Amino acid sequence: MTDLLKLLDLTGDGITHILDTADFLKKEWKQKRKHDFPAGKTLAMIFSKNSTRTRVSFETGIYQLGGQGIFLSNADSQLGRGEPVADTARVLSRYCDGIMIRTFAQSEVEAFAEYADVPVINGLTDDFHPCQVLADLQTIRERKGKLAGLRVCYIGDGNNMANSVAVGAIKCGMSVALACPEGYRPLPQVVAYAQSAGDFELTADPRAAAKGADVIFTDVWASMGRESEAAARRDAFRGYCVDDAIMSLAGKDCMVQHCLPAHRGEEITEKVFEEHAAEIFDEAENRLHAQKAVMYLLMR
Ligand code: CP
Ligand code: NVA
Numbered sequence: 001m002t003d004l005l006k007l008l009d010l011t012g013d014g015i016t017h018i019l020d021t022a023d024f025l026k027k028e029w030k031q032k033r034k035h036d037f038p039a040g041k042t043l044a045m046i047f048s049k050n051s052t053r054t055r056v057s058f059e060t061g062i063y064q065l066g067g068q069g070i071f072l073s074n075a076d077s078q079l080g081r082g083e084p085v086a087d088t089a090r091v092l093s094r095y096c097d098g099i100m101i102r103t104f105a106q107s108e109v110e111a112f113a114e115y116a117d118v119p120v121i122n123g124l125t126d127d128f129h130p131c132q133v134l135a136d137l138q139t140i141r142e143r144k145g146k147l148a149g150l151r152v153c154y155i156g157d158g159n160n161m162a163n164s165v166a167v168g169a170i171k172c173g174m175s176v177a178l179a180c181p182e183g184y185r186p187l188p189q190v191v192a193y194a195q196s197a198g199d200f201e202l203t204a205d206p207r208a209a210a211k212g213a214d215v216i217f218t219d220v221w222a223s224m225g226r227e228s229e230a231a232a233r234r235d236a237f238r239g240y241c242v243d244d245a246i247m248s249l250a251g252k253d254c255m256v257q258h259c260l261p262a263h264r265g266e267e268i269t270e271k272v273f274e275e276h277a278a279e280i281f282d283e284a285e286n287r288l289h290a291q292k293a294v295m296y297l298l299m300r
Contacts (some may be wrong), residue, residue, distance in 0.1 A: 001014060001297060001298065002119060002298070003113045003119050003120040003121065003298070004119075004120075004121045004122060004130055004131070004294050004298065005106075005109055005110060005113055005120065005122050005128075005130070006106070006122060006127070006128040006130055006164070006167070007128070007130045007133060007134075007164055007167040007168045007171065008167050008189075008190075008193060010171065011171070012171040012172055012173065015134070015137065015168065015171055015172060016172070017297070018134055018290065018293050018294060018297065019134065019137055019138050019141060019290070019293075021293035021296055021297060022134070022135075022138050022286070022289045022290045022292070022293035023138065023142075023289075024293075025289055025292045025293055025296060026286075026289040029064060029289070029292075035064070035065055035066070035292075035296070037065040037066055037067075037296055037300060038066070038300065039066040039067070040066065040067060040068075041062065041065065041066070041067035041068075041097040041098070041295075041299055042062075042067055042068050042069070042070060042095065042096045042097055042098075043058065043062045043067065043068070043069045043070070043096060043097065043098045043099070043100055043295065043299075044070050044072060044092045044095070044096040044098070044099045044100070045058055045059065045069050045070060045071050045072060045100045045123070046072045046077070046079065046088075046099065046100065046101045046102070046103070047071070047072065047073050047074070047102045047123075048073075048074045048079075048080075048101075048102060048103040048104060049102050049103065049104070049124065049224045049225070050224060051102055051123070051124075052261075053259075053260065053284055053287050054100075054102060054123045054124060054131070054287070055071065057287040057288040057291055058100050058123065058291055059071065060288060061288050061291050061292040061295060062295060064288075064292065065292060065295060065296065067097070070096065085108055085111045085112055085115065086111065086114075086115045088112075089111070089112045089113075089114075089115035089116040089120075090115055090116070090117075092116065092118070093115075093116045093117040093118045096118060097118055097119075097299050098118050098119045098120075098121065098295060098298060098299045099112060099116055099118060099119070099120050099121070100120075100121040100122075100123045101120065101121070101122065101123055102123035102124045102125075103124075103125055104125065104126050104225055105125060105126065106122075106125040106126065106127040106128060108125070109122045109125055118299075119298035119299055121291075121294060121295075121298070124160060125160060126159075126160060126223070126225060127160055127163055127187060128160050128163055128164050129160040129161055129164045129259065130164055130168075131287065131290060131291050131294065132161065132164065132259045132287065133161075133164040133165055133167075133168040134168070134290040134291075134293075134294065135283055135284075135286035135287045135289070135290040135291075136165070136168070136217070136257050136259070136283055136286075137168055137169075137172060138286045138289065138290050139255075139257065139279065139282050139283045139286050140214075140215055140255060140257070142282070142286075143255060143279065143282070144214065144215075144255070147169075147172040147173060147174055148172060148173030148174065149173065149174070149175075150174045150175075150214040150215060151174065151175045151176075151177070151212055151213050151214050151215075151251065152165065152169040152174045152175065152176050152177070152213065152214065152215050152217065153176075153177045153178075153179070153209045153210050153213035153215070153216045153217065153250070154166070154176070154177075154178045154179070154180075154209070154216075154217040154218070154219075155179045155206045155209060155210065155216065155217070155218050155240055155242055155246065155267075156179075156180065156218045156219050156220075156221060156237065156240055156267050157180065157184050157219060157220070157221055157222075157223065157233070157237070158178070158180040158184050158185040158186035158187075159184075159186075159219060159223050160223065161217065161219040161259055162178055162180065162186045162190075162219070163186050163187050163190045165178075165217050166178060166186060166190050166191075166193075166194045166200065167190055167193060167194065170193070170194050170197050170198035170199075170200060171197070173198070174198075175198065175199035175200070176194060176198065176199070176200050176201070177200075177201040177202075177203065177208070177209035177210075177211075177213070178200075178201070178202050178203070178209065179203050179204065179205060179206040179208070179209035179210075179240065180202070180204070181204055181236050181237060181240065182204055183236065184233075184236060184237075185202065186202070206239060206240050206246060207245075207246065207249055210246045210247075210249040210250050211249050211250075212249075212250065212251045213249075213250040213251055213254050214250075214251050214253075214254060214255065215254065215255045215256075215257055216242055216246070216247070216250055216254055216255070216256050216257070217256075217257045217258070218240075218242045218256075218258055218267045218268055219258065219259055219267060220261070220262075220263055220266070220267060221233040221234065221236075221237045221240075221263070221266055221267055234266065237266070237267070240267065241265075241266065241267060241268065241269060242256065242267060242268045242269070242272050243268075243269045243271075243272060244269070244271065244272065246272075247272055255276065255279045256268070256272060256273075256275075256276035256279060256280065257279065257280065257283050258273070258280050258283070259283070260280065260284055262280075
């Protein structure tokens, strides 16, 4: 692995190696032991979209590894004024040991990786959110003791989270049921991959998808960049709220995962959210550990 652009690029063993490293670093950190990582590494962190978790977990993570994060927003970098990605990537490669990017087009992250001489990490695009799903898989494995054989359900928009959950879960040997309304389906390349590689079902019926689930995922109905569609989406996603009725169809001890931020009363009820808050905030915490693992493996 030289970059982390999307989970489609990794093998199941590659994902497991990242999760094992994440568990190891989490344990070291909790026991206040020093990580074996060269001091003084810098991570450029480019944000073209808002963030709380991704920014703070990457910045804290590189600091805990003995390095430093450099926050670059579009509002105050030349990238935001139109400097080409190809030039920015080559310049940052001369200063920094890694580049993390959150932006709109997946092609921009891929272009960064093409031109950069240092590892590039996708911190969310319209298409994928690989760091989030690594943290989610770490959380599920911690709580369930395994991944292979579990049944994962995702209810909602066929967005960056749906795409990454489907790919990550299939690569880890889980069976996957996605419930997305017509017109809001995951990427065709993701559906094609999932159908060919594992036990995968795509339906418009959230109740069918939830049946027997060990983990139910959901995410916002209007992702960043889609805010103007919020009202139309509220109509399209009627019946897609993870509520008690959906949870009653799931398996015993079914977990709930939400990458956050959450919109209570839309994709999830306040009650289901709060009943599963421990799992959801473990998931948020594991962003730190999973991303430290990615940096540890890519930037040493
Ligand atoms: N889950 C997630 O990526 O959160 P932020 O948008 O706050 O980074
Ligand atoms: N799907 C959401 C995830 C936010 C972390 C978005 O892209 O806005």
